[in-house]
Amino acid sequence: MRKTFLVSLMAIVLTACQTGADSTNNSITIGYIGPLTGDASPYGVDTLNGMLLKASEINAAGGINGKLIEIVTEDGRCTGADAASAAQKLIHVDKVIAIIGGQCSGETLAAAPIAEEAGIIMISPLSSSPDVTDAGDFIFRDYPSDALKTEAMAAYFAEKGYNKVAVITENTDFAVAFRDALKKNLGEDALVFDEVVEPNTKDFRSLVTRLNDVDFDVFFPNGQSAATIGAMLQQVREQGFEQLAVSHDVAQDQSLLQVAPIASEGLQVINVPAVSDDSEFGSKFLEQYGATQAAMAFAAHAYDAMGVLVEAIGTVGTDGIAIRDYLNDLTAYEGVVGAFSFDANGDVVGIPYVLWEVQDGAYVNLRNIDVN
Amino acid sequence: MTQLIANGLIAGSLAALIAGGLALVYGVLGVFNLALGQMVLIGGYSTWWFHQVAGWALFPSIVMGISIGALLSWFTFEVFIRPFYKLHRFLPLVTTIALSLILDGMILLLFEQRPRSILSGAKETMHIAGAYVSKEQIIMIVLTMGILFIFAYVLHSTSFGRKIQAVVQHDHAAMSLGIRAPALHRFVFILSGVLASCGGIYMGIDTNLSPTIAFSITIKAYAAIIAGGKGNFWGAVFCAYLIAFSEQFVVGIHWFGAFYVPPGYQNTVALAFIIILLLVKPSGLFSSASRSA
Structure with a gap:
């Protein structure tokens, strides 16, 4: 008697743990991993806001083929261990379609094998470690290596x-x-x-x-x-x-x-090139979230990562393999950071570099550096 | 070499301020305060807020930072320490861990996660006997020495100091002689909070404050008081300087003309040194026989 009671209690608890995310078919759940606390948090906050801005625009315009985007955020704390458990939770509990993240390269590298195994697309807006190149077929980034x-x-x-x-x-x-x-x-x-x-x-x-x-x-x-x-x-x-x-x-x-x-x-x-506060994206961002903690470019890369993901889901649906193939075959996505595509390793192609110098307390563009 | 000594004095002054207050608390009350690192940060962050956000001059901001540190430690004593520490010495260990988590959250909410520096202007560095030090660092080193001298005088040459020493030696015996031990407990705890705030303010002026460093501050202060002989004020101060100096010398010296210790081992070597010291003298460098902890 007592045992059955316990079992049913556990069943209730377990069902309660399932968030509403996957129970309705009217939404598309996308995860976010990034440093929201700690010394690296300024870029976590900026990238999250960039992603949220894109999602709110899509939702205001009716969502992806009528389905609204829901975002689940996890704090990766700029460490591999936290990012790995965040990825586990997002993929297996929240059942996300794809993940925008991680931001720190350590986060991305630790979360990558988990996403790879589950066949979940992960697009990092900020990780630049050369190791991310080989992180897996489902791992993309719109930030240069x-x-x-x-x-x-x-x-x-x-x-x-x-x-x-x-x-x-x-x-x-x-x-x-x-x-x-x-x-x-x-x-x-x-x-x-x-x-x-x-x-x-x-x-x-x-x-x-x-x-x-x-x-x-x-x-x-x-x-x-x-x-x-x-x-x-x-x-x-x-x-x-x-x-x-x-x-x-x-x-x-x-x-x-x-x-x-x-x-x-x-x-x-x-x-990478800066995104000005006075640009169209910059003013939209400032209006919604106020000044950036780190840099507008970080928010812009997250905005574009979300943008290219939404485009992929809108075209081929929510299947991980279909999204992966779509991103690999993409010729160019017109983002706020420029027109870019992905190479065979999921690395971004088309983002140049700029040499900056701090002059009188501001970053000044000295010149562009071409990379090929 | 003189630069290394200067580096040791800069780091040691900060460590000695924080550990000194903590040693008094342990000696007089016999409790551990694990929210110490957060108190350090709150003192520093409030000063930052008054100076950088509210636009006050530096001196009144520092006074406000210290006052907030004092108020916080008073509140901590009344709510998290006093109701518990007579029941069992280890209860405040738990309550102050809880407090440290609460304060961590508050710091994130109030001051955000990004690094903060109290002084935004230039720091003038001077070249003294082959070492570069800034004006602020000299003030800090001198001020810490000054505070330590005042402590030495009060502890050893006034009746108030003798009362503190009596309570350190035996709480109940001191009370039976008419010393108001509970009031002294409160005073000493607030004093440790004030010293911790001074440490935080110094840290915010010298480099920058970030919310994640609280726990490592607490750990280093405890390393100093344990190595110094638990509850021994001068032992803790001495060991705080000793740890700071050894950290600087370990990475700064070209050992035997052959190799440098990788800076990643900076913290490890200092703590390993303490472990060896405790193996040789388990009760700490300057332990007093009278208090069995």
Whole structure:
């Protein structure tokens, strides 16, 4: 008697756990994974808002073939472990059709095998680690790989005659992969100072002191968030080093300018083109969500990732394999970040790079860098 | 080398402030406060808010930051510590863990997740005897020394200090001699909150504050008080400096002219050092025989 009661109780509890997402056929559920808390959260918040903006526009226009989009968000906390459990939950509990995410490369790489096994499409708006290229057939991204960016950076250093680079790397999937790719492009000897620090470290002083013993042309703060890059830059400048600092996407972040306003002056960044606040997308975004925490381009990439996904679902339906084939065969999607398509590995084709410099507390476009 | 010493003093001052207050709390009340790191952050973040958002001058913002830290620790004492700590010494361990989770959430809600820096302007660095230090860092190092001297004077040369020492040695015996131990408990707890806020303000001025660092602050402070001999104020202060210096020297020195320790091991080496120290002297470096913890 008691046992049957327990069993029926469990059945009730289990049914209660099933969210309404898959029970109705009038909606299409799409998952989101990204860092919503922690040091990396500014880009989690921006990409989520970019995705939500697209979804609300589609829903306002009647949804995808009459079905409304429902979004389930999960906090990946910029770590593989959290992103993996987020992916498990989204795929097996919420039964999502596809996932926009992860944002940090560590999130994407950990969630990828789970999505791959379930045949669920995952489009990352922000992960740039070269490892994402081989993450699987169902894994796409509309953000260019660091393999290309490190090539662009190496070409820039060669052009300027900088052959001694000092790099401090934060121990995360993204930053370490970037360091490795840069090392491959520049040659072993070019990294005259190459140290890896634990994530979220704020005290680099003694490490920076050691820079006195090396002769370097360029300092490269290779962090995962504006908080650590800001602390690195500040402590390098405090100890009197005046060499040029060059960094990647993460350093193009408004909160870096607030955290290290003087130290970030003159910093050069190689990144994707910006999306202006005054552009059509920018003003729409500002009206809905206010100023971005990191950068408008991050929101735009998420908006386009959602856009290309919606287009695919609208054309071929919700089957993972059909969406995958559609994305692979796509000739060009006209997004707010430009017209892009995907190569055989799911990497984006068609997004160029820009060399930025911080001048008087703002990022200024120095010139475009072509990548092929 | 002088730069390494300066680095050690910068990191050590911060650690000593936080650990010193904690050691007093442990010595006088015998309880663990695991929400300490969050108190550090709240002090720093409130100062940031008054200075950067409300637009107050730096000095009144710091005063407000410290006051909010004091109010928070008073509230913590009345709600999360006082009703429990006489029942069992370990109960506040649980209640302050709960508090730390609540405060973590509050910090995220009130101040958002992005990094915050209290001073947005330039920091002037000076070149002193081969070391670069900023004006703020010198002020902080001197101020911490000053606070420690005041503590030394109060603890060892005033009747109030002797009362604290008496309560540290034996709570009930001190009460039977007419010392109002409960009032002293409250005072010492608020004092530790004030010191923690000062630490947070310093951190926000020197580098930046982010919501995720609270727990590692708590852990480091506990490492210092345990290595220093539980409840021993000077032991904790000494060990806080010792840990900070060893962290800086471990990564900054070219060991035997042959290799550098990878900076990823910075925290590990300091904690390994403490473990070895405790193996040699299990009761801590400066343990007092009178209190058996």
